[in-house]
Amino acid sequence: MSAAPGALLAVVRGPAGLGLADGERAWAVPAAGPAAAARVLADLERERSPRWVWWSAREVLGPLAGHGGRDDRPPHLARAWDVAAVHRLVAGGGDDGPAAARAVACGLAPSAAPSPGQLDLGGDGGVPDGDGDDPVRPDGHLRPEWVDGSWADTPGRAARWAAAALGTAGLQRERLVATAGEHAVVTAWSESAAAVLAVELEASGVPFDVAAARRAVEAVVGPLPEDEAGAARSRAARDAPLQRLLGPGPTGAPVDLRSPAQVLDALARAGLDLPDTRSWRLERLAEEPGAPAVLRSLVAWRQAERLAVAHGPRWLAEHVAGGRLRAAWSASDGGAGRMTASAGVHSIPRELRDAVRAEPGHLLVRADLGQVEPRVLAVVSGDPALARDAAEDDLYAPVAARLRVARDVAKVAVLAAMYGQTSGAAGATMAAMERSYPRAVAMLVDAARRGAAGEDVRTAGGRLVRVPAVEEVPVEAGPAALERYRARLAGRGRFARNAVVQGSAAELFKAWAATVRARLAADGSGAVVLCLHDELLLHVREEDADAVAAGVVADLGTSAARWCRAVGGPPVRFTADVAVVDRWSRAKG
DNA sequence: TGCGTTTTGTTT
DNA sequence: GATTAAACAAAACGCA
Numbered sequence: 086m087s088a089a090p091g092a093l094l095a096v097v098r099g100p101a102g103l104g105l106a107d108g109e110r111a112w113a114v115p116a117a118g119p120a121a122a123a124r125v126l127a128d129l130e131r132e133r134s135p136r137w138v139w140w141s142a143r144e145v146l147g148p149l150a151g152h153g154g155r156d157d158r159p160p161h162l163a164r165a166w167d168v169a170a171v172h173r174l175v176a177g178g179g180d181d182g183p184a185a186a187r188a189v190a191c192g193l194a195p196s197a198a199p200s201p202g203q204l205d206l207g208g209d210g211g212v213p214d215g216d217g218d219d220p221v222r223p224d225g226h227l228r229p230e231w232v233d234g235s236w237a238d239t240p241g242r243a244a245r246w247a248a249a250a251l252g253t254a255g256l257q258r259e260r261l262v263a264t265a266g267e268h269a270v271v272t273a274w275s276e277s278a279a280a281v282l283a284v285e286l287e288a289s290g291v292p293f294d295v296a297a298a299r300r301a302v303e304a305v306v307g308p309l310p311e312d313e314a315g316a317a318r319s320r321a322a323r324d325a326p327l328q329r330l331l332g333p334g335p336t337g338a339p340v341d342l343r344s345p346a347q348v349l350d351a352l353a354r355a356g357l358d359l360p361d362t363r364s365w366r367l368e369r370l371a372e373e374p375g376a377p378a379v380l381r382s383l384v385a386w387r388q389a390e391r392l393a394v395a396h397g398p399r400w401l402a403e404h405v406a407g408g409r410l411r412a413a414w415s416a417s418d419g420g421a422g423r424m425t426a427s428a429g430v431h432s433i434p435r436e437l438r439d440a441v442r443a444e445p446g447h448l449l450v451r452a453d454l455g456q457v458e459p460r461v462l463a464v465v466s467g468d469p470a471l472a473r474d475a476a477e478d479d480l481y482a483p484v485a486a487r488l489r490v491a492r493d494v495a496k497v498a499v500l501a502a503m504y505g506q507t508s509g510a511a512g513a514t515m516a517a518m519e520r521s522y523p524r525a526v527a528m529l530v531d532a533a534r535r536g537a538a539g540e541d542v543r544t545a546g547g548r549l550v551r552v553p554a555v556e557e558v559p560v561e562a563g564p565a566a567l568e569r570y571r572a573r574l575a576g577r578g579r580f581a582r583n584a585v586v587q588g589s590a591a592e593l594f595k596a597w598a599a600t601v602r603a604r605l606a607a608d609g610s611g612a613v614v615l616c617l618h619d620e621l622l623l624h625v626r627e628e629d630a631d632a633v634a635a636g637v638v639a640d641l642g643t644s645a646a647r648w649c650r651a652v653g654g655p656p657v658r659f660t661a662d663v664a665v666v667d668r669w670s671r672a673k674g
Numbered sequence: 675t676g677c678g679t680t681t682t683g684t685t686t
Numbered sequence: 687g688a689t690t691a692a693a694c695a696a697a698a699c700g701c702a
Contacts, residue, residue: 504690
């Protein structure tokens with residue numbers, strides 16, 4: 086659902102309750118195409134600092150993102166109330182369209198929400214689609230004929246659609262405060278800003294040198310093919326040496342290296358009995374003295390195959406254009422509301438980071454948070470000892486001292502506590518963790534208990550995290566089925582335990598990212614081009630790079646302090662490592 | 675043939 | 687004896 090060029094763009098200013106001094110006003114802006122819409126937005130921005138209210142940033146800004154200059158974005162655009170983003174916060178994900186968001190905001194069942202094309206049965210049975218219609222039915226739901234994007238047909242409809250967004254935002258706010266608490270309003274703001282950022286990330290992409298990427302892949306894989314036939318030839322050439330080492334399969338045909346089952350059989354014939362062919366297992370075996378040459382060859386083949394398939398010519402053609410790697414971005418996805426991206430942007434292998442390069446006259450600023458998760462744990466649990474330890478640059482040093490173990494052991498112990506690991510050396514240090522950080526551990530244990538019991542949990546900022554359903558097992562089920570059931574419950578416990586930390590960390594990160602975004606947009610020094618859970622990659626003008634690097638650290642100070650206050654935790658110190666580089670690969674980390 | 679599951683691998 | 691979280695993505699496998 087997006088406004089086509091030449092259609093209308095609905096822009097709304099919100100009421101005081103949404104963070105404004107101004108009264109309610111709904112705007113419907115006629116826009117002859119994205120460029121005109123961008124000018125209108127820029128004009129409106131000059132009026133004093135509104136908080137925009139929209140059904141979703143994607144709908145309103147998507148059509149004009151990328152217009153008006155790559156690095157030229159209205160700074161206050163992200164001061165918004167994004168109904169879809171707030172709905173995901175309130176409802177814990179799922180369908181975030183206007184109909185579902187409206188239903189939940191009204192306390193109605195989202196399943197009863199109308200969908201486009203559906204007969205309108207729930208209302209007054211009035212006139213179906215007149216210009217004078219209200220998008221909202223008397224029962225609170227949206228009218229189905231409004232949900233299909235036709236709000237953009239006339240100025241009158243756009244204005245009413247905008248007003249409905251405003252009304253929904255008000256209801257949402259009440260609901261949010263009632264279910265998650267007053268502090269969740271602050272989260273709603275930063276999540277809305279992240280939604281704007283997601284649209285911008287999608288439009289801008291990551292500066293990417295295709296030729297450098299090809300070279301990096303070729304260094305491992307060999308010359309890249311030009312077409313399908315060439316691809317088949319180079320695959321065969323890659324396979325042949327290893328196939329000769331493995332010998333023929335039972336049918337006499339060469340082993341299909343892409344079939345785990347066939348590779349497993351072939352290894353068994355070579356006298357290697359393995360439970361699976363995971364590369365870490367193969368690597369460990371290959372490193373042993375006297376290991377057969379096949380193993381080393383197989384490990385190398387796997388590495389090349391992976392790179393060729395995941396980041397070969399097809400991937401480059403599909404996702405890189407005009408010197409930018411582009412992906413679809415979600416501002417809050419998954420169990421805990423992290424930002425996610427398609428095209429494998431969050432798992433670009435190290436070899437390829439050399440291809441992420443600043444454009445002429447620009448530099449990259451890479452900033453990553455140090456030890457975010459334990460610091461976030463200190464905030465959300467309010468554990469005084471952990472909060473004190475966070476004062477150090479290296480949080481694990483004082484932890485090691487308290488636990489009376491080596492730093493590495495301490496680090497594993499903290500991570501294991503957050504992930505719910507109970508076996509091995511990490512399990513053994515749990516008792517010491519509990520003694521040293523009773524509040525932190527108690528909070529984690531409580532989240533795990535609630536998750537295992539099927540109760541939903543909330544992040545520090547108030548996001549609802551739904552634990553996955555686990556199918557009940559009848560009492561008379563066999564021991565294997567009962568064991569699987571128990572394992573699922575435990576898995577759900579670990580999920581919930583992790584989600585409260587990971588999800589809260591995502592909220593802190595987004596608050597920081599939004600602050601940095603506003604800084605860059607305000608002075609036109611550049612743009613955020615990549616968000617990687619605890620890492621920001623900025624593309625900035627060369628002459629501004631050092632100032633931006635300093636600014637990013639300052640922004641962390643202010644946004645982290647604000648976040649700690651908002652969620653009612655102690656003022657925990659957060660740190661960031663910042664590097665100014667021309668290529669991503671040159672920033673260590 | 676098509677669709678869902680399993681295996682594998684990369685990142686945080 | 688096991689049981690560290692999340693994500694995206696491709697190809698093989700298994701079943702109807």
